[in-house]
Amino acid sequence: MGCRLKEKQSKCWSLHSMTLINTTMTSVLHNKTIHALALSMLWSTVFLGITETFSAEKLPSYHPLTEERTALERRSTAPQMNYNVNKKFESVAERFGDGDLEGAMKSLQSMLNWNINDYERAVIYQFMGFVYVQQNNIDMAIEVFRKCTDLDILSTSQHQSTVFNLASLYGSREDWDSTISRLMQWFKYASDPVAEAYIMMGIAYFQKGDPLTALPYIHIANIKSKKPQESWHQLELAILFLNKRFEAAVEILKRMATYWPDKEKYWETMAGVYMELQKDPDALSALTLGYKNNAISKKETLENLARLSLYLEIPYQAATIVEENINNGSLEKNEKNLKLLL
Numbered sequence: 001m002g003c004r005l006k007e008k009q010s011k012c013w014s015l016h017s018m019t020l021i022n023t024t025m026t027s028v029l030h031n032k033t034i035h036a037l038a039l040s041m042l043w044s045t046v047f048l049g050i051t052e053t054f055s056a057e058k059l060p061s062y063h064p065l066t067e068e069r070t071a072l073e074r075r076s077t078a079p080q081m082n083y084n085v086n087k088k089f090e091s092v093a094e095r096f097g098d099g100d101l102e103g104a105m106k107s108l109q110s111m112l113n114w115n116i117n118d119y120e121r122a123v124i125y126q127f128m129g130f131v132y133v134q135q136n137n138i139d140m141a142i143e144v145f146r147k148c149t150d151l152d153i154l155s156t157s158q159h160q161s162t163v164f165n166l167a168s169l170y171g172s173r174e175d176w177d178s179t180i181s182r183l184m185q186w187f188k189y190a191s192d193p194v195a196e197a198y199i200m201m202g203i204a205y206f207q208k209g210d211p212l213t214a215l216p217y218i219h220i221a222n223i224k225s226k227k228p229q230e231s232w233h234q235l236e237l238a239i240l241f242l243n244k245r246f247e248a249a250v251e252i253l254k255r256m257a258t259y260w261p262d263k264e265k266y267w268e269t270m271a272g273v274y275m276e277l278q279k280d281p282d283a284l285s286a287l288t289l290g291y292k293n294n295a296i297s298k299k300e301t302l303e304n305l306a307r308l309s310l311y312l313e314i315p316y317q318a319a320t321i322v323e324e325n326i327n328n329g330s331l332e333k334n335e336k337n338l339k340l341l342l
Contacts, residue, residue, distance in 0.1 A: 062188045064198060065216055071191040074156045079119030085111070092127065096134075105131050122151040126162055133169075142169050149185075160186060167200065176204040195224040199232055211239045222252075228259040246273050257286075261293045268301050271308075284308045291321065302331055306340045 061070045081089075088111060095104040108128050112121065125148035132141035145166045149159065167182035183201050187193055202217035218236045225232065233256050240249040253270040260266060267290025274283035287305045290296045296305065302325050309318035322340045325331040 064184075064187045064193060064201065064220070072188050074159070074189045076156065077119075077153060079117065079153060081120055081123070082116070085114070085116060085120050089123070089127070096127075096131065101131050101134055105135075118151050119153050122148045122153050125151075126154070126158070129162070129165070133165075138169055138172060142166065142173070145169065156189060160189060164197070171200060171204060174207065176208045179204040180208075193224075195221045195226070195229075198224065199229075202235070206235070206239075211242065215239050222255075228255075230256075230260060233259075246277055249273055250277075257290070261290075262295050264290065264295045264297060264301065266290075267293075267295055268298075271304075280308065280312060284312055284314075288317070297330060299331060303337070303340075306337075310340060 059066045062072050063069060088107065092104050092107045095101075095107065105128065108124050108131070111124050116124070125144045129141045129145040129148065132138070132144065145162055148154070148162050149166060152159065154162065163182055163186045167179050167186060170176075170178040170182060180201060183197060183204070186197060190197065198217045198221035202214040202221060205211070205214035205217065215236065218232060218239070222229070222232050222236055233252060237249055237252045237256070240246075240252065250270060250273050253266055253273065256263070257266045257270060267286055270286040271283040271290075274280070274286060284305075287296065287301070287308065291302075291305060296302060302321065306318040306321045309315070309321065319341045322331060322337055326333045326337060331337050
């Protein structure tokens with residue numbers, strides 16, 4: 001029984017795991033946040049390791065992938081705002097708050113003709129950007145936010161938030177080069193970069209057709225995220241699968257099964273990857289743990305769990321699983337399943 005069963009089981013799991021991998025890829029590539037890329041483009045790339053991607057050049061200290069990175073200090077300014085300009089801003093803010101976007105914009109545009117300093121001009125451009133975003137006029141929002149950041153005179157927190165907004169808007173326009181460029185400017189002065197900046201950078205590189213460059217950013221985003229993001233993990237897993245980095249994929253699947261223990265697909269995908277790695281006992285452990293978490297319910301997976309238990313010489317577990325699931329109606333009471341009770 002041994003050789004034939006193992007060969008049959010291995011072929012079964014190989015096909016099953018590849019189906020799961022393809023399903024994972026389809027799910028990721030149809031995600032609304034991550035538009036579809038040609039699979040052939042991705043499959044043609046061979047992963048050489050996260051650090052090797054950047055080994056040809058020495059990264060600056062502020063680079064988001066630099067080990068023990070150090071952000072640069074931005075010159076700190078405390079410009080003063082003219083009293084009349086400040087009062088006008090209060091009026092504009094009131095209109096904005098009341099939803100009078102047209103009125104707010106007309107006031108801001110008229111203020112550009114006043115005798116104002118660069119700081120006041122930068123604040124006007126920033127406020128205009130907020131109004132344009134509310135009006136869904138993304139192109140004009142990009143234009144005025146760019147003028148604001150080019151003046152480079154706002155406080156560091158205001159400047160950084162405007163640069164980040166600009167990167168996001170470029171992303172919404174699928175201008176990935178500009179997204180990456182602006183994010184790199186943002187990282188330059190970010191002492192503790194948020195996970196959202198890393199995932200945005202990863203998605204931009206992914207969309208450019210460079211998943212290997214995207215991978216370390218996505219990985220760091222998943223590590224730094226305060227709340228686990230399932231779609232981010234799915235993207236990292238998909239890239240690892242595409243480059244056949246199954247050992248690393250298992251580690252991601254372990255995290256995913258921990259964060260979302262009720263998701264059957266993660267337990268069975270983990271088992272399938274272990275089978276690809278010829279680690280049958282680990283495959284059984286993954287399925288068994290998923291079963292104990294009440295996450296395994298599909299007929300095919302239950303049968304595979306019973307057969308794998310039998311193959312690894314744990315007949316009592318195989319029989320228990322089959323009996324329990326025949327009794328609750330998850331498995332049919334047929335000759336094939338009854339043989340697993342023997």
